[in-house]
Amino acid sequence: MKVWTSPGRRTGFRSLALAGLLVLGGCVGGDVPYGMPQPGGQGIATQPVVDNAPRLPASGEVIGTGETRVALLLPLTGEGNASRIAAELKNAALLAMDDVGLNALELVVKDTGGTTEGAAIAAGQASAEGAAAVLGPLFSANVRAAAPPLGMSQTPMIAFSSDRGAASPGVYLNSFLPQGVVQRTLSYAAGQGVRSVVAILPEGAAGDIAEAEARRTMLSMGGEVTAVARYAYDNMSVYEAVQGVADAVRAADAVFIPDGGTSPATIASTMTETGIDISGKKLLGTGQWTSANLADPALQGGWFADTDQSRVNAYKQRYQARFGAEPSLTSALAYDSVVLVANIAKGGGGIQRHALETPVGFNGYTGLFRFLGDGTTERGYAIYEVREGKAEIIDAAPSRFGGGS
Structure with missing residues (x-):
């Protein structure tokens, strides 16, 4: 199992805030x-x-x-x-x-x-x-x-x-706002046929926000969050979280891991090393994945929403x-x-x-x-796929609201 270490960028889905006016x-x-x-x-x-x-x-x-x-x-x-x-x-x-x-x-x-x-x-x-x-x-x-x-x-x-x-x-x-990033990731996945998602989330407010938006988005898209597991930042907690949703993962279309740093690769490898076959599952994340090691084999093919880098x-x-x-x-x-x-x-x-x-x-x-x-903000995000250790846009961010391109 990978050893979990504290990620360098842990601000609750960019909790300070993040954006720019460029033509x-x-x-x-x-x-x-x-x-x-x-x-x-x-x-x-x-x-x-x-x-x-x-x-x-x-x-x-x-x-x-x-x-x-x-x-x-x-x-x-x-x-x-x-x-x-x-x-x-x-x-x-x-x-x-x-x-x-x-x-x-x-x-x-x-x-x-x-x-x-x-x-x-x-x-x-x-x-x-x-x-x-x-x-x-x-x-x-x-x-x-x-x-x-x-x-x-x-x-x-x-x-x-x-x-x-x-x-x-x-x-x-x-x-x-973290809700928007979660919504974009999961609505895109649902549009590609994902109907059942297991969410593995950090304990605390960031996990609460991600869970609530994941459930809302999947329900609105005709899908479902079938199980949720929470972890603290230690290996035993991650192991227990993964084992708690093992059967649900086996039956699901995708696993949602919104956290960044070492968490996505650690959770993915823990699933594999404990006998959960995720070869046919889509891993889903958020822009926090830009702080992860995208070269890790466990993350290849994963999707996440983020700004146009x-x-x-x-x-x-x-x-x-x-x-x-x-x-x-x-x-x-x-x-x-x-x-x-x-x-x-x-x-x-x-x-x-x-x-x-x-x-x-x-x-x-x-x-x-x-x-x-x-007072809240709506944003347009791109969808990235992890390919050969790099994040590549597979669905561009919108250039205008209202379905235009």
Whole structure:
């Protein structure tokens, strides 16, 4: 049996959040507005915003000279990894301002300290200073704390948490909600004839989310999750989980393993080594599999949903050229969000909820996404198959919502 080790990337299906506004080939599909402008501040040709209201002094670091003020709330002095992530998000915002032009926005960066109190204070300042929108905060508790001060002024927020519970009308989550990745993987599999699935999931909130969405998706597609096993991160726990669903696996069409790191290969090899024949079973995962060893023979032929990595890599290359380091995908959220609100602001009339909730959505570095009225996000994902140790797209991410291509 493989020895389980703690995967380097374990954030509850990218629990911080993850996305970007890129126009590949220099144009966006006709149904999808607000794509990324060409570098050099060309932007999208629109009428300038006319705002005759007096401008109050802004507290925080100011980037840009635009008429429309937008606040960016980040844990710049937060504990642990918070400050590092915040620095990346700020750099990504600088890169976005390079592209849209400094006259597109007045971006005010405010430090939350990574605390709920700091987030509430920063949000209150942003509201009092007349911000047309607030980007951030990063963590779900901070998002909840920042929402009430902004609700009083009806200032929209685009936050970076992937906790669905932090969303509400006017509080949008520019993140990868794990439910969407699970739904895409399983709905694709069901479309290819998979009707019965066994789910082997980690203990805790991430496993709870994956189980609930797996059951919902399979039911909606005319299939079923026939059994669920949970494991902690040790070999005995994995062994017991696998043995507990052995008979169900033998009768199922597929096994769903949404976790990343060493978990997918360890679980697959444990099934084989304990006498469960999975040669005719399809292994299903999520974008967490990009942190797994895809060269492991046990994972060949597996399917999982994730963003279009060619777009992600284009963002990372641009960031590295500008700042000299490879960024996390989380940082692309700030880039996307700044470009999005800048292009809406250029159209005049401020940054209104109806513009943020446009049904056709936005086309980003990590694909297509749109904000729904309840604040959650719908995204378009690609389906990958593991072939010869690499992930290759077998079903492209959509280029627009509504069944278009």
